[in-house]
Amino acid sequence: MASSRAILAMGLLAAVLSPALSTRSFISMPADVSSPVTLANGLSYGYHANSCPQLQDIVWPIVESAVLGEVAIAAGLLRIFFHDCFPQGCDASVLLTGPNSERDLPPNQTLQPRAMQLIEDVRVKVHAACGATVSCADIIALATRDAVFVKLLPTSLAKEPMQAGESEMFYFYDLPLGRFDSLEPANSSAVFDLPQSTADANTLINAFKSRNLEPIDLVALSGAHTVGKAQCSSFNNRFSEDADFARRLAANCSSDPNRLQDLDVETPIVLDNQYFKNLMEGKGVFTSDQVLISDGRTDWAVKGLAENKYWFYSQFRDSLVKLSQYQPGGNVGEIRRNSCFAPNGRSIPATAGDEGGAASA
Template sequence: MASINTVLGAIFVASFYFCGSLAFFPPGPGHHHEGAHHPPIGSAPIPGLSTDYYRLTCPQADETVAPILKKAIAKEPRVAASLLRLLFHDCFVQGCDASVLLDDAEEVVSEKNAIPNKDSIRGFEVIDEIKAALEEACPQTVSCADTVALAARGSTVLSGGPYWELPLGRRDSRTANMKLANKNLPPPNATLHRLIKFFRRQGLDKVDLVALSGSHTIGSARCVSFKQRLYNQHRDNRPDSTLETSFYHTLASACPRAGGDGEIRPLDLVSPSRFDNSYYKLVLEGKGLLNSDEVLWTGRDPEIAGLVKSYAEDEALFFEHYVSSVTKMGNINPLTGHDGEIRKNCRRVNQEI
C-alpha cells in the first residue's frame, strides 16, 4: 500500500504547475481567537466514517484521484474551485450523499436545475473521470459522495491550501431534492443574518461560516451574481456603498448594466488560483466580490468581523480553522452502513444503468 507521504509527494509536485509551493498548517495549541472557541477537528466522529475506510478495499484510492486532479487543474486552475464548491452544494442538500451529481431521470429531478446551481455549478466531467478510474481500480467500492470529498480536498491542496485527514465511508443517495437545493443553498446576495441562518440549519456556527467563506479565495463568479451591488443594491438604482471605488469601476466596466450576465470575475482578484488568506484582506478593503463576502465585515457582528480580521492577519489560523470547518461540513448527514448505494455512474442510480 502506498504511504500517505507518497500521495502527498505527488500532490506537492503537481502544485508547482500553478502555485509555486505548498504549506501545510496542522492545528497547533498556540492558535486561538479571543471570543471564538472552535471545537477540535473531528470532535463528533460519525459512525461508519473513518480516515482509513478504504485501507483494505481500495488502498490506491488517493493515488488514483491525484493525477486526474493534477491534469484537470493544470489545464484549468478554475476547476479546483468548482470541485470544492461541489462539496458545499452536495452537503447542504440532504447531507453529503452525492445527490448533486444526479442527472434528470424518470424518478429523479436533478438538483443541477435548482436556481443556485443552474448554469453555475461545474466540474462534473472531472468527477466522471475520477469515478471511472476508481471503478477500474476498485469496482463498486468508492462512493460518488467520497469521490466528491476526495476531489474537494485534493483541489484545495493543489491550489496551495491545507491538507486534512478525510473521514470516508459515505454512501450515495438514490434521490435528489431540487426543492431543498433551492431552500438550503445561500444566494450570493444573502445578508449576514440570512447566512448565519443557512449555516446554522446545517449545524455550522459563525466560525464555520467565516472559515468556509474563505473557499472564495479561489474561483470566479458570474456578473449576474453581483450585478445588484453595482446598480441597484437597495432597489434605489444606486451601487453598494461598501464597494471600494476603484474596485466598483473595474467591476462596472466588466459587467454593464445591460447584458454581460455570464461574464466572470475572480472572487479573489489578487491570487484567484491560489488558496491563501488574501480573500480576507480584500474583504477588509471593500473588495469582496459578492454581497455574501463583504457582509462578513460590514454586517455589524463583532465576532464575525473579528474572525475576518484575524484570518487576514494570520493565514495559519485561517488554515487551522478551515480544516476543522470543512471536516465538520463533510460530516453532515452522510449515508453509511447499508443505507443508499455505491453508484457505478455518479450521474444515475444503479438500477438505471
C-alpha cells in the same frame, strides 16, 4: 519541506503530515473557536483500507493533473462539494441528472460541468482497480481535498520564504470516508437553503447554524472564494452602491451581464487568505462576502484569518471536514456502479452535461 514533498511523491496521501517534519515552532492560532469535528455514523478514516488500499494514490494524480491544467477545476470542485453537502449531506445527490435533478434548480445551474466529469473520470479509474467499493460521495470529498492541496502546495510550501516564528507545516488533512450515494436528488426546498450571494449576515449565520456549523465555519468556508469566478448577474445588486469598488464592478460588467468576475480581485488563482484582506478593504464581490466584516459575530474571524494565513489553512481544513460530517438523514444509500450521474436502477446513460454556458465556481 523537502521531506513533506517527498512523502507526497511517494503517494502516502492518507497521512496527516507529522509535526516532526517541521524545523520551526508553530505560530500561535486561536483555540476553541469551533466545536471539535466528530465522526458521523458509519464513517472512518480507514474505511477503504482493505477494499481499496490504493484509492488515494489513484485519485491524487488525476486531480493534480486537472487542477494544474486549469485552475478553475479547483474552484469547481469546492463549489460542487459545498452544493452537495449543504442541502441534505454529502451524498453525491447534486450529480444526479434526470427528473427533479438538483442541477436544474437556479442555485446549481452554474456548477462546472468539467469538474463534475472529473469526478466521474475518477470513479471509472477507482472502480476499475477496486470494483464498486467507493461511492461518488467519497470521491467528491477526496477530489476536493486534493484540489485544495494542489493549490496550496506551490504557494504555501514552495515559493514563500518563512518568516521568523512561522511554521513550515501545512496539514494535508485526512478524511473520514464511507459515505453512500443517494438514491434520488434532494428536494427543492433543501436546495434553496443554499446561501445566496445577496444574503445578509443574519441569514448566513442562521443557515449555517441549521447545518451544525458556526460563524467561524461560515467565514472560513467563505474563504473558498479566494479562487473562482462568478457571473456579473450574480452580484448586480451591488451596482447601485455608492462605493468605489461597487462602481468598479459595475463598470467591468456594463458590456456583458454574463461576464465572469474574479471573486478574489488581488490573487484570483491562489488559494490564500487574500480574500479576507480584500473584505477589510471593502473589496468583497458578493454581498454575502462583504457583510462578514460588518457583523460583530463574524468580523473578528475575518480579521484573524486575514492576519494569519496558517490559521486560515487550519480552519479551512477543519470546517471542510466538519461540513463533510453533516448527515441529517443518516448514512444511507448505495454505491453507484455505472455512473455518478445516475442511480443503479436507471439504465439511461447520463453525462455531466454539455460545456455550454459559463459556470460560476
